[in-house]
Amino acid sequence: MGEEIAISLKNISKCFKCYIHPVDRLKEKFLPGSSRANEFWALRDINLEIPKGETVGIVGKNGSGKSTLLQIIAGILTPTTGEVIVNGRVSALLELGSGFNPEFTGRQNIFFNGRLLGLSQKEIEDRFEAIASFADIGDFIDQPVKTYSSGMFVRLAFAVAVNVDPEILIVDEALAVGDIVFQHRCMRRMRSLMDSGVTTLFVSHDSGAVKTLCNSAVMIHQGKIYFSGIPNAVIINYMKLVTETELGIESTKENSPKKQQINQQKLVTTQPARRGNRKALIKNVRLLNQLGEELTETPTLGFNEQVTLILELHIYEELQACIVGFFICDKNGNELIGSNTFEENHPIGKLEPGEQLKIEFKFHLPLRPGSYSLTVAGAENYTAMTFDWIDNAMVFQVLPPDTGKRIHALVDMPISVQVSPQKLTAIRK
Numbered sequence: 001m002g003e004e005i006a007i008s009l010k011n012i013s014k015c016f017k018c019y020i021h022p023v024d025r026l027k028e029k030f031l032p033g034s035s036r037a038n039e040f041w042a043l044r045d046i047n048l049e050i051p052k053g054e055t056v057g058i059v060g061k062n063g064s065g066k067s068t069l070l071q072i073i074a075g076i077l078t079p080t081t082g083e084v085i086v087n088g089r090v091s092a093l094l095e096l097g098s099g100f101n102p103e104f105t106g107r108q109n110i111f112f113n114g115r116l117l118g119l120s121q122k123e124i125e126d127r128f129e130a131i132a133s134f135a136d137i138g139d140f141i142d143q144p145v146k147t148y149s150s151g152m153f154v155r156l157a158f159a160v161a162v163n164v165d166p167e168i169l170i171v172d173e174a175l176a177v178g179d180i181v182f183q184h185r186c187m188r189r190m191r192s193l194m195d196s197g198v199t200t201l202f203v204s205h206d207s208g209a210v211k212t213l214c215n216s217a218v219m220i221h222q223g224k225i226y227f228s229g230i231p232n233a234v235i236i237n238y239m240k241l242v243t244e245t246e247l248g249i250e251s252t253k254e255n256s257p258k259k260q261q262i263n264q265q266k267l268v269t270t271q272p273a274r275r276g277n278r279k280a281l282i283k284n285v286r287l288l289n290q291l292g293e294e295l296t297e298t299p300t301l302g303f304n305e306q307v308t309l310i311l312e313l314h315i316y317e318e319l320q321a322c323i324v325g326f327f328i329c330d331k332n333g334n335e336l337i338g339s340n341t342f343e344e345n346h347p348i349g350k351l352e353p354g355e356q357l358k359i360e361f362k363f364h365l366p367l368r369p370g371s372y373s374l375t376v377a378g379a380e381n382y383t384a385m386t387f388d389w390i391d392n393a394m395v396f397q398v399l400p401p402d403t404g405k406r407i408h409a410l411v412d413m414p415i416s417v418q419v420s421p422q423k424l425t426a427i428r429k
C-alpha cells in the first residue's frame with residue numbers, strides 16, 4: 001500500500017447472523033453445519049481507498065450500513081470477508097460508552113482510554129489538562145462516569161478522541177451533540193485537526209456540514225457504495241435518492257449513477273441534476289445581466305452586478321399553493337444567496353393544470369470572484385415534497401471588483417469603517 005493511503009478497504013462484506021431464539025446460537029456452535037440463523041448482509045463488496053489527510057463524509061439513509069462501515073475501519077467489528085488496511089493511529093467516537101468503564105471516574109477513564117489508544121502514562125499526563133478543559137465538566141471529572149448525563153459523557157468522549165493526537169479520526173456526527181458552545185468548540189477542533197492533516201471520516205445527516213467540511217464523500221445504500229466523489233455531487237445524488245424513495249421509486253445498485261474513484265474529481269459538477277414529483281416543472285431558466293442580456297455559454301458576471309433570474313412554471317397537476325425559489329451556491333454547494341416567492345411577500349395561491357407562470361427575481365451578486373451555480377426549486381408549501389428541484393441549472397463566473405479590492409470572505413457587504421486617534425489613559429499599578 002502506498003504511503004499516501006490512510007485507509008484501504010478491499011471487497012469488504014459484513015454478514016450479521018440473527019437468531020430467532022438465543023439457544024439457536026449455542027446449538028449451532030455444538031452442531032456445526034446446522035445453521036439456524038437468518039443471515040443479513042449489512043455491507044457487500046466495499047472497495048474504497050482514502051488518501052491521507054482527506055476529510056470524508058459518509059452519507060446514506062438509516063440502516064444503509066454507515067456505522068457498520070466505520071466500526072470495521074475502527075477495528076470494533078471484524079468484516080466477514082475482505083481486507084482492511086489502516087495506516088495510522090485511529091481515534092473513534094462511534095458508540096456512546098465504548099471504551100469507557102462506567103465504574104471509573106472521568107479522570108481514570110481518560111488514562112484508561114489513552115492507554116487503549118497507545119499513549120504512554122507520561123503522554124496522557126501531558127494531555128490531561130487539555131482533555132479536562134475541553135470536556136469542561138467541572139468536578140464531575142472525579143465522579144464515576146455512570147453518574148454522568150449523556151451530554152457529559154459525550155463531552156468527555158469527544159475531548160479524549162480529539163486530544164490524543166489521532167492520525168485518523170472517525171466520528172459519528174449523531175454523537176457529537178451537546179450545547180451550542182460545545183458544538184462550536186467541537187467544530188473548531190475538528191477543523192484544526194483536518195487542517196493539520198488528520199484523515200477524518202464522519203457520518204453525517206447534515207448535508208451542509210458535509211459540503212462545508214469534507215473534501216470528498218461516500219454514499220452508502222443497501223450496504224453498497226452507491227456513489228462517491230466531491231461532496232456536492234454526492235449530496236445531489238443522495239437527495240435524489242431520498243426523493244425517489246418518497247415517491248416509491250426504489251433505486252438499486254444496478255441503476256445507481258456511475259461510481260467515481262474517490263478524490264479523483266475535484267472539479268465543480270456542472271451537470272444539471274433534477275428531482276421532484278413533477279406536479280409542476282420549472283422550465284426555461286434564464287439569468288440576465290444588468291444590461292438585460294441573456295448569459296451565453298460561458299456566463300461571466302461582474303462583482304456585485306445586478307441580475308434578473310427568470311423562470312417559467314408549467315403546472316401539470318392541481319396545486320393548493322406554490323412556493324418557487326432559488327439558491328446561488330459556491331463550488332462546494334454551500335448556499336450563499338437565495339430566497340423564494342413566499343419570503344419575498346408574493347404568495348402564490350391555487351393553480352390548475354395547464355396554467356403557466358413567469359417568475360422574476362432581481363438581486364445582486366456581492367460574491368468573492370469564482371465559480372457559482374444556480375439551483376431553482378418549487379414546492380406546494382414548506383412541508384410538501386418539491387415538485388421540481390434543479391441543482392446546477394446554470395454555472396457562471398463572478399469577476400473581481402474593478403476597484404481592486406480583495407474579497408476575503410464568501411460575500412462582501414457594504415461596511416463603513418471609522419478610525420480615530422484615541423487618547424491613551426495611563427494604567428495605574
Ligand SMILES: Nc1ncnc2c1ncn2[C@@H]1O[C@H](COP(=O)(O)OP(=O)(O)OP(=O)(O)O)[C@@H](O)[C@H]1O
Pocket residue numbers: 016017018040042060061062063064065066067068069
Ligand atoms: N449487530 C447487529 N446484528 C444484526 N444486524 C445488525 C447489527 N448491527 C447492524 N445491523 C443491521 O445492519 C444494517 C446497517 O446498520 P448500520 O447501523 O450500519 O446502519 P446506519 O447506516 O449506520 O444507520 P443509521 O443512520 O440509522 O445509524 C441495519 O439494517 C442494521 O439493522
